[in-house]
Amino acid sequence: MEYTSLQSRALAQLTAGAASRILARGGEPPVFLESVEYHGQRLAKLNLPPAAVAAALAEYDKLLTPVLRRTAPDHKNLQWVREQLHFCVMLTLNNASYYVREAETQAFFDIFCAEVESRRLDELLNRFLAILAKYCRADRAQLYLSAGAGAPFERRASFGMDALQAPLTVPRLRKGLLTARSFYPGKAAAPHLLEQEWTRDLGRCWSVPTVSRNVSPD
Numbered sequence: 001m002e003y004t005s006l007q008s009r010a011l012a013q014l015t016a017g018a019a020s021r022i023l024a025r026g027g028e029p030p031v032f033l034e035s036v037e038y039h040g041q042r043l044a045k046l047n048l049p050p051a052a053v054a055a056a057l058a059e060y061d062k063l064l065t066p067v068l069r070r071t072a073p074d075h076k077n078l079q080w081v082r083e084q085l086h087f088c089v090m091l092t093l094n095n096a097s098y099y100v101r102e103a104e105t106q107a108f109f110d111i112f113c114a115e116v117e118s119r120r121l122d123e124l125l126n127r128f129l130a131i132l133a134k135y136c137r138a139d140r141a142q143l144y145l146s147a148g149a150g151a152p153f154e155r156r157a158s159f160g161m162d163a164l165q166a167p168l169t170v171p172r173l174r175k176g177l178l179t180a181r182s183f184y185p186g187k188a189a190a191p192h193l194l195e196q197e198w199t200r201d202l203g204r205c206w207s208v209p210t211v212s213r214n215v216s217p218d
Contacts, residue, residue, distance in 0.1 A: 007046050013036070014039060016064065017064075037096050044096060054093075061086070138159070139160050142158050
C-alpha cells in the first residue's frame with residue numbers, strides 16, 4: 001500500500017524507533033503513548049484505516065527483527081518489550097480512531113440540528129462556524145462570503161470574537177486565498193490574511209475555501 005507523505009510522517013511516530021528516541025532523551029513511556037494518541041488521531045483524520053496502520057507497523061517490525069538479531073545480544077528480551085509496546089500502541093490507536101469518529105459524528109449531528117433549528121441565515125452561519133471551530137479546536141474563526149471575482153468579501157460569521165466588525169472589502173479574490181492551506185502569521189503570510197491583526201496574536205492559521213463551480217478566481 002502506498003502512503004502519502006503526511007501519512008508516512010505520522011506512521012513513523014508510532015514505531016519502536018520513535019519510542020527509543022523518546023526514551024533516549026529521558027522521556028517516560030506515557031510521553032510516547034501521548035505522541036501515539038496524537039498521531040493516531042491524525043491518521044484517522046487522514047482516512048487511514050486502523051487495519052492499514054497495523055499492517056504498516058507489522059512491516060516495520062518485520063524489517064527491524066533481523067537487524068536486532070545481528071546487533072543486540074539480548075534481542076529476545078527486546079522482542080518481549082516490543083510485543084508489549086505493540087499491544088499498548090494498538091490499544092491507544094483504537095481509542096484515538098474511536099475518538100475522531102465520535103467527534104465527527106457529533107459535529108455532523110450538531111450541524112444537522114443547526115440547519116433544522118436556525119430561522120435566519122446569519123444564525124445558521126454562526127452556529128455552523130462555532131461547531132466547526134469546536135471540532136477543529138480553533139480559538140478563533142471567521143467566515144466570509146463573496147459573490148465572485150471582483151466582488152468584496154463580507155464577514156458573515158465569527159467565533160471567539162467579541163463582536164462582528166464592519167464588512168471587509170477586498171477588491172479582488174487574492175491569489176492564494178482559494179487554496180486550502182495552513183501557515184504561520186507573519187510578513188510572508190500577510191498577503192493571504194483577510195484579518196491583518198491576526199499576525200500579532202495567533203500562532204497558526206488555516207484557510208479553508210469553498211468555491212462554487214460558477215465562480216472563477218480570475
